[in-house]
Amino acid sequence: MTKTLSDLRLAAALAVLALVVAGCSSTPTETDHSGRYTIAQDHGPAQDVDVSGTGNAVPRYEAPRSAGNKSPYTVWGKQYRVMAANDADGYVQRGIASWYGKKFHGHKTSNGEIYDMYEMSAAHKSLPLPSYARVTNLDNGRSVIVRVNDRGPFHGDRLIDLSWAAAKKLDFLGQGTARVEVASITVLQDGSMTLAGQSWSPEGSNASAVVAEATGAQPEPSPLDGNALFVQLGSFSQVAPARRLEQAVRSRTGEPVRVRQITTASGDFHRVQVGPFGDSIDAERAMERLASEGFRQAMVLTDRH
The missing domain is CATH 3.30.70.1070 (Sporulation related repeat)
Structure with missing residues (x-):
């Protein structure tokens, strides 16, 4: 049967109406998450979050893993090598720190864990995963202890990428980058620790504190004794x-x-x-x-x- 022009117009109108109705449905349309990240420009949380109660990462012994420790590995045509545990034990270096946040929040890190921008973590190109490091902002003396569980940063000459929370505690979110010193913390199976290759233990019984006088860092609040x-x-x-x-x-x-x-x-x-x-x-x-x-x-x- 041959359709008239009016029939074709009616069919087209009904098709458009069906699309409109589908778009107004109470069931939200699924977002395509097939890509690695769905946010083009990285940023922090929409509302400011108080991190004053967020403690440093607590160093503990963790057996070496294969995930994230392939060496050498190549990113954007450049080859990198992961340090052996013995080399990382004495690692201390100064350079530029940056931070990463919402764009990567909830995605897997290089060693297969889920990145949480509110935790004290970091990405480094060559430290073993996982490992720990003390990061000191050289412009204000503030220090944090982070757990390194990701690879990067691969932009320019940056030394380390810190979680949003760690960058906030170091007070450089606004600037985007900061001059820092990164010193590795190694924990042996017996619980003993070294900081940049030197025997070290966190202050008191709180493993998240920083030894203030030895390092110039500002400690997290911890149980205090003494007279002054x-x-x-x-x-x-x-x-x-x-x-x-x-x-x-x-x-x-x-x-x-x-x-x-x-x-x-x-x-x-x-x-x-x-x-x-x-x-x-x-x-x-x-x-x-x-x-x-x-x-x-x-x-x-x-x-x-």
């Missing part, structure tokens, strides 16, 4: 910003404040500290007062001369 406690608000490689912060604290709070200079393997740092306090309760109350005045980047530590 201070609330540290910042650590700077230059004295001028430390003095400005000292003056701001003194003028806005009236709290006793000092700038303490220390010399570490990473250089000289000027620490802005409020105190002393007789016990941790007084120090924590001081932290609350300081936070109410806008000084929220604070931590309690012991006074070591």
